[in-house]
Amino acid sequence: MNGLDGIFILTIVLVTFWGFKVGLIGAAIWFIAAYLSVVLGAHIVGWTMPRLGLPGNFASLAIAIGYVLASTAVFMVARLVSLSIRSGIKFTPLRWANDVGGAVLGFLFGVFAVVGFIAVAAALTYVVPEGAQDYGGASYAESYSRIYLNSGPRTWIDQQLTGSLFVEVLANLRPLVVPFAPRELGIAVDVLFSRLD
Numbered sequence: 047m048n049g050l051d052g053i054f055i056l057t058i059v060l061v062t063f064w065g066f067k068v069g070l071i072g073a074a075i076w077f078i079a080a081y082l083s084v085v086l087g088a089h090i091v092g093w094t095m096p097r098l099g100l101p102g103n104f105a106s107l108a109i110a111i112g113y114v115l116a117s118t119a120v121f122m123v124a125r126l127v128s129l130s131i132r133s134g135i136k137f138t139p140l141r142w143a144n145d146v147g148g149a150v151l152g153f154l155f156g157v158f159a160v161v162g163f164i165a166v167a168a169a170l171t172y173v174v175p176e177g178a179q180d181y182g183g184a185s186y187a188e189s190y191s192r193i194y195l196n197s198g199p200r201t202w203i204d205q206q207l208t209g210s211l212f213v214e215v216l217a218n219l220r221p222l223v224v225p226f227a228p229r230e231l232g233i234a235v236d237v238l239f240s241r242l243d
Contacts, residue, residue, distance in 0.1 A: 050206045054163075058156035065152015069144035071135065072128040073151040079124035086120060087113035161223070164213055169234040171203045208241050217242050 065073045090112035098111065135144050207213050216223060217239040224232045224239070 047211045048206055048209045050210045051212055054160045054210070054212045057160055057163075058153060061156035061159060062149050062152040065155065066145055066149035068128065068148055068152075069132060069135070069141075070147030070151055071131050071144060073148045073155070075124050075128045075131070077151075077155070079120045083113070083117040083120040087116035090116050160212060161216060164207065164210075164216060164238075165223075165231055165235050167203055167207060168238040169231050171200045171207065172234045172237040204241070207238055213238065214242060 068076065093112070132144075135141055220236075220239050224236050226232075
């Protein structure tokens with residue numbers, strides 16, 4: 047167990063408390079709002095580029111503006127809907143079920159956030175060259191990723207990930223995690239799990 051595990055535990059506890067605070071219905075509304083903001087943000091990008099008159103090399107700025115606009119609009123509506131539903135449930139016997147369900151859903155969100163962080167950290171740490179996946183999968187990719195570990199920050203992240211208790215628990219769930227990840231991300235997570243063996 048290392049400092050990364052402490053951050054993971056704190057994340058799960060805070061998100062569980064948030065879920066208890068907003069309730070099951072509120073947490074579900076926020077989850078749907080987050081998904082809608084990502085989907086709408088992707089669609090707004092094509093609309094923001096010509097409206098702002100940005101040239102093609104400012105595409106990342108247009109993407110950021112599109113996601114900010116979509117997130118702001120969707121989260122404002124989600125907050126209004128969540129507050130109105132929560133005020134209606136406040137005085138009914140469903141309040142306890144809503145609070146406990148929100149805590150359970152918050153716990154699951156926290157676990158998914160930790161798993162997502164581990165996957166992204168693995169993808170940033172174990173850089174696999176472009177054609178490495180085509181010649182033999184994770185074993186070939188692992189030998190290439192060790193070459194890229196020689197830089198300072200990646201070595202430190204590798205030490206934190208391989209020393210984490212959460213990563214060891216997640217490695218036991220390898221058949222459930224790796225097949226559902228996108229190709230490069232799945233290979234990076236597989237490399238991380240193979241470094242624990």
